[in-house]
Amino acid sequence: MTDDRLSLVFSALADPTRRDIVARLATGDATVNELAEPYEVTVQAVSKHIKVLQDAGLVSRSREAQRRPCHLEAEVFDLMTKWIERYRREAEDRFRRLDALLEQLDARPTTEPPAKEAAS
Amino acid sequence: MTDDRLSLVFSALADPTRRDIVARLATGDATVNELAEPYEVTVQAVSKHIKVLQDAGLVSRSREAQRRPCHLEAEVFDLMTKWIERYRREAEDRFRRLDALLEQLDARPTTEPPAKEAAS
DNA sequence: AAGGTATTTAACCATCCGGTTGAATATGAG
DNA sequence: CTCATATTCAACCGGATGGTTAAATACCTT
Numbered sequence: 001m002t003d004d005r006l007s008l009v010f011s012a013l014a015d016p017t018r019r020d021i022v023a024r025l026a027t028g029d030a031t032v033n034e035l036a037e038p039y040e041v042t043v044q045a046v047s048k049h050i051k052v053l054q055d056a057g058l059v060s061r062s063r064e065a066q067r068r069p070c071h072l073e074a075e076v077f078d079l080m081t082k083w084i085e086r087y088r089r090e091a092e093d094r095f096r097r098l099d100a101l102l103e104q105l106d107a108r109p110t111t112e113p114p115a116k117e118a119a120s
Numbered sequence: 121m122t123d124d125r126l127s128l129v130f131s132a133l134a135d136p137t138r139r140d141i142v143a144r145l146a147t148g149d150a151t152v153n154e155l156a157e158p159y160e161v162t163v164q165a166v167s168k169h170i171k172v173l174q175d176a177g178l179v180s181r182s183r184e185a186q187r188r189p190c191h192l193e194a195e196v197f198d199l200m201t202k203w204i205e206r207y208r209r210e211a212e213d214r215f216r217r218l219d220a221l222l223e224q225l226d227a228r229p230t231t232e233p234p235a236k237e238a239a240s
Numbered sequence: 241a242a243g244g245t246a247t248t249t250a251a252c253c254a255t256c257c258g259g260t261t262g263a264a265t266a267t268g269a270g
Numbered sequence: 271c272t273c274a275t276a277t278t279c280a281a282c283c284g285g286a287t288g289g290t291t292a293a294a295t296a297c298c299t300t
Contacts, residue, residue, distance in 0.1 A: 004136060011134035014127055015288085019203070026210035032247060045289055047248065052287095066246045066297045074211035077204050083139070084197050084204075090146035091194035135258085152277060165259055167278060172257095186267045186276045 005057065009080055012056035017041075018049050022058065025072040035070065125177065129200055132176035137161070138169050142178060145192040155190065 013019055021035055036046040050070055053059040057076045061068045133139055141155055156166040170190055173179040177196045181188045 006139070007134055007136055010130050014131035014134050016124060016127055017288095019126070019130075022207055026207040026214070028214065033245090041288085042290070043247075044249090044291085048288075051248090063297095066244095068247065072207075072211045074208045074215065077208040080204055081201065081208075084201055087142055087146040087192075088194045088197040088201075091192045094146070094148065095194070137258090153275090161258085162260070163276085164261085164278075168258075171278090183267095186274095188277070 005076075006079060006083060008056040009058065009076060012052050012058055015049070015052075017046075018053055021046075021049060021053065021070075022072060025059065025070055029069040029071045031067045031069050125196075126199060126203060128176040129178065129196060132172050132178060135169070135172075137166075138173055141166075141169060141173065141190075142192060145179065145190055149189045149191045151187045151189050 013022070017039065024030060024035060032047050032050060033043060035050070036043040039046065050059060050061075053070075054061065058073055060071045060073050062071065133142070137159065144150060144155060152167050152170060153163060155170070156163040159166065170179060170181075173190075174181065178193055180191045180193050182191065
């Protein structure tokens with residue numbers, strides 16, 4: 001159902017542990033075991049979290065002996081930012097227009113009725 | 121489990137229908153019935169979606185006769201943008217530093233061995 | 241070949257989530 | 271009061287999700 005990229009990214013970041021992992025990876029690459037260490041959950045659970053982040057394109061892996069370090073892919077953030085900014089801007093523009101309209105109405109003499117369709 | 125605001129917001133936007141509703145609300149307020157019209161799902165399902173958006177602070181309601189128009193609250197986007205931008209910046213900075221380091225190494229004379237412990 | 245470390249897979253479980261139908265509530269119109 | 275409209279609440283269902291334990295895989299070391 002949620003196979004589009006944006007859904008995967010938002011969904012991945014909806015979990016606090018996963019956001020935490022992203023925050024940790026922003027300071028440098030790390031292995032599953034290193035990432036799992038601070039948490040109480042098993043390393044398998046963290047492995048699953050990383051799978052989710054990977055499927056969302058937020059994390060990539062490499063190989064280095066037995067280890068498989070995780071690397072944060074920052075570009076994916078753009079996708080979110082673009083979406084967010086678009087609708088925020090629209091909503092704020094609309095708000096600004098409404099605000100201007102109200103100011104305009106406010107400027108009129110209050111003796112007149114509220115201008116309910118002043119036909120013609 | 122996920123009662124923090126950021127989780128609620130990301131989780132709310134992880135659903136395509138809900139993102140669609142947000143997009144729709146960015147162009148103007150609308151009632152549940154109006155919002156439900158374009159979709160195949162029942163109006164109850166849309167009502168639930170709106171509840172989720174409301175709990176995340178993305179949408180507010182008012183009353184107007186029987187209707188309860190939905191209004192998009194754009195400020196909440198800031199929370200996400202801040203979080204996203206923070207880690208993107210960190211990751212990009214790190215990338216830039218690594219890039220610079222590689223360039224620096226690249227500038228060295230290639231006649232020398234790759235500087236990996238010149239043992240034996 | 242044998243053993244240790246890092247990681248994933250498999251099977252399972254409880255809970256959450258998005259959807260349904262059906263009944264309840266709230267408000268306005270006759 | 272009664273009816274119609276708008277919305278929510280309640281109970282239920284199937285599939286996803288986050289967690290577990292136990293076993294398998296991958297790679298290095300000896």
